[in-house]
Amino acid sequence: MTDTALEPDVLDERPGDAVPSSTPPPGAGGHGPPPVPNFNIVPVRALPVVALVLVGLVVAIATDNLWALTFFHVAGGGLWTSLDLFLGLVLGPIMGSMTIPARIEFTTKFMPKMLLIMPTLVAMTLGAGFQLARHVGNLEASYPHHGWLVASMVIVGIMSVIALGLLEPANLAVLFELKKPRPNGERIGRLMKVFIYTAGITGVLQIATIVIMTFLASR
Amino acid sequence: MTTATDTVPPGFGEPDAEDLRQADLPPVMPIAITTLALIVSGGILVAAQYGRPAHLTVPTVLLGVAAALLLVNAVLIARIAAFAWPVFFRVLGWALLAYAVIAGILEYVFVYDHTPARLLMLFSGMLVLFAVDVPLMLSYSVARWQPLDAT
Numbered sequence: 001m002t003d004t005a006l007e008p009d010v011l012d013e014r015p016g017d018a019v020p021s022s023t024p025p026p027g028a029g030g031h032g033p034p035p036v037p038n039f040n041i042v043p044v045r046a047l048p049v050v051a052l053v054l055v056g057l058v059v060a061i062a063t064d065n066l067w068a069l070t071f072f073h074v075a076g077g078g079l080w081t082s083l084d085l086f087l088g089l090v091l092g093p094i095m096g097s098m099t100i101p102a103r104i105e106f107t108t109k110f111m112p113k114m115l116l117i118m119p120t121l122v123a124m125t126l127g128a129g130f131q132l133a134r135h136v137g138n139l140e141a142s143y144p145h146h147g148w149l150v151a152s153m154v155i156v157g158i159m160s161v162i163a164l165g166l167l168e169p170a171n172l173a174v175l176f177e178l179k180k181p182r183p184n185g186e187r188i189g190r191l192m193k194v195f196i197y198t199a200g201i202t203g204v205l206q207i208a209t210i211v212i213m214t215f216l217a218s219r
Numbered sequence: 220m221t222t223a224t225d226t227v228p229p230g231f232g233e234p235d236a237e238d239l240r241q242a243d244l245p246p247v248m249p250i251a252i253t254t255l256a257l258i259v260s261g262g263i264l265v266a267a268q269y270g271r272p273a274h275l276t277v278p279t280v281l282l283g284v285a286a287a288l289l290l291v292n293a294v295l296i297a298r299i300a301a302f303a304w305p306v307f308f309r310v311l312g313w314a315l316l317a318y319a320v321i322a323g324i325l326e327y328v329f330v331y332d333h334t335p336a337r338l339l340m341l342f343s344g345m346l347v348l349f350a351v352d353v354p355l356m357l358s359y360s361v362a363r364w365q366p367l368d369a370t
Binding site (some may be wrong): 119127146157176 | 237238248251260262267271325327332353364369
């Protein structure tokens with residue numbers, strides 16, 4: 001994303017999101033690097049929302065409530081898929097066309113939120129999904145379309161390895177890089193590409209999961 | 220991902236101290252991703268047999284190999300001489316907490332479902348490895364790009 005190295009002079013003046021007046025604006029002919037807005041790696045204020053969702057998930061599982069399990073599974077899966085596809089196929093190309101300061105500002109505001117949103121959605125979808133499949137009998141080996149369910153498990157497994165092994169580490173590494181006094185723009189660019197591309201790949205795999213899930217739901 | 224508005228300042232693309240250190244680092248990420256893939260594969264193999272007598276030999280072997288790889292990774296990381304250890308342990312601590320919660324929810328599901336003892340042991344082992352392997356990946360991938368004196 002950010003295809004330029006960032007110099008330390010401007011980046012030291014981070015508090016308040018202000019652009020130092022001595023810095024020429026991007027595209028104005030100067031080589032001054034863009035500032036990095038002050039940001040929190042983990043948006044602490046959103047943690048109660050995450051806790052609420054996880055408590056709701058546990059309650060849904062504990063009560064074996066069919067509606068609640070379906071809600072958590074469908075809502076979580078729908079949001080997970082939409083976010084992945086939107087990020088990889090819509091937002092990624094848009095970010096690529098943004099100016100470097102705009103990309104940095106967007107990244108510092110967007111990526112911390114993704115750090116909480118994605119694991120929460122994954123926990124919702126998979127936790128409720130497993131319990132739902134068990135509840136309605138789809139998990140049983142005797143289920144006529146058991147092979148399709150196993151296929152969806154394999155796809156989800158591949159997505160999990162990609163998300164946890166590539167996407168999340170890249171997300172976190174970008175945020176810590178941006179917190180440095182001298183962030184390395186080229187490195188951020190490399191890591192952001194990993195993030196965007198893996199989000200796109202998991203989004204495409206999600207479509208395969210949706211095809212299987214809707215097939216099973218219609219049987 | 221470049222645009223006409225990108226101005227490339229002097230020094231762009233030149234490796235910094237963290238870039239130069241990368242060649243000395245062990246292959247932690249490929250091993251950790253392989254570990255995760257083995258754990259997930261074992262989980263799928265067991266889940267696919269739900270409702271009938273499960274054959275646990277292959278999942279148990281996968282679990283054993285995953286545990287061995289995780290141990291190898293821990294040793295490899297511990298032997299790194301120049302590393303941003305404070306950052307590594309800070310991220311590791313918080314990530315362990317977060318993934319312990321996630322693994323705890325999954326463990327709760329298995330216990331709640333009265334999963335048979337042998338299966339539960341296998342699932343629990345997988346969850347423990349999962350809850351350690353992912354934080355290890357997160358903390359390593361952050362610390363590897365941090366200066367040695369970073370806190």
